[in-house]
Amino acid sequence: MLGYLFRRALLVIPTFIGITLMIFTLTRFVPGGPVERVLLSMQMQGSSEISGGSISVTEGNNALSAGQIAELNAFYGLDKPVFEAYVDWFGKLVTLNLGESTRYYEPVIDMISERLPVSLFYGVSTFLISYLISIPLGYAKALKHGSLLDASSSILIFVGYALPGYVIGVLLITLFGYQLEWFPMGGFVGDEFDDLAWFEQIKDILWHAILPLTCYLIGDFALLTMTMKNNLMENLASDYVRTAIAKGLPFRTAVRKHALRNSLIPVASHFGNSLMFFMTGSFLIEVIFNIDGIGLLGYEAIMERDYPVVMGIFAINAMMLMVGNILSDVCVALVDPRVKFGD
Known part of the structure; x- marks a missing residue:
């Protein structure tokens, strides 16, 4: 039985990689992410400020420049290719580091x-x-x-x-x-x-x-x-x-x-x-x-x-x-x- 369990445990590794890769890819291509949520929030409020950064929107100007949107993508880790970003995320995942919530800015593992x-x-x-x-x-x-x-x-x-x-x-x-x-x-x-x-x-x-x-x-x-x-x-x-x-x-x-x-x-x-x-x-x-x-x-x-x-x-x-x-x-x-x- 130990040999069987060992072989099944080895099969878990590629299966888990395939499942997590599919999940990660889907979340990257599904419309409506953290950047879109920030833009929508700014448009609704009229004036907002990204705490800790230099991105701001003044009254009457709800659109962000391309450079500011690039900063947001970098802040949320969306500026990398899918596979490269997946490798970074999976490397943290195996150490039980599930990242940080883009809504509450708290560690996911703590939540x-x-x-x-x-x-x-x-x-x-x-x-x-x-x-x-x-x-x-x-x-x-x-x-x-x-x-x-x-x-x-x-x-x-x-x-x-x-x-x-x-x-x-x-x-x-x-x-x-x-x-x-x-x-x-x-x-x-x-x-x-x-x-x-x-x-x-x-x-x-x-x-x-x-x-x-x-x-x-x-x-x-x-x-x-x-x-x-x-x-x-x-x-x-x-x-x-x-x-x-x-x-x-x-x-x-x-x-x-x-x-x-x-x-x-x-x-x-x-x-x-x-x-x-x-x-x-x-x-x-x-x-x-x-x-x-x-x-x-x-x-x-x-x-x-x-x-x-x-x-x-x-x-x-x-x-x-x-x-x-x-x-x-x-x-x-x-x-x-x-x-x-x-x-």
Whole structure:
């Protein structure tokens, strides 16, 4: 297995370079960047000044000269060819230097670190709750196929699978936040969070988290539950399970020792892919609930053309996705005894 992991780790390098090169190139050619934002701001204000520099615009003259625009391009690092600029950015990236935001002029790594605990809270909670509920529920639905439990839960699962999380978020906020006022309209904590005792702070976090967690859970929960049920039913109809039962092995023992383990293989393959969700969450759900996590940060960066933040978040996503794929292979190997990694 160590040899396999080493080869997969080596493949991560060229893949990561290709993904980051594509992301960097796209951000350079997408219209509307920091220079355009400065020009637009100057035109709207009538008179502005670039702090720390000599670029200024006076009343009645909103256009910058070619030399001033060149200074702006140099200031934001847009004066170099794409590949040369990518090499400089990638060299900083491997040292965890993600650059500086062109909107807030703060280090990108600090901005991500500040919001990481919020996204981790929702990511880890979603992961644990979805797996702890969906696997037992899928197991019960397969054994009691066609029962009232199976039919009633299937309705909820199909509705949840059909509706995107952000649509459910709007419905939950409208009903439970605005009309009934049972839960807050958004945010991670309340305005008086710092003045509360630690136990009250935990209650405040959980109270704010109920509606967003419902939106986060609905998609993964539905997919994992149906995956578990369908694969378990398929394995229950297999010859090896029927043979084990024919030899005198009790039905539930045959399910636990034989069918269940094989049914967990597709679920295990999904395990590593959840790693990326730990960091970023959902852009739209965080926007709807005004949760100050990495998802909201990424959405605002895209809308404001804050390319260093966008590239930093996408680079982290790419790395987490590739590491998650390796973890998925390891999880499948642990569950499926037929899988052997050659050294």
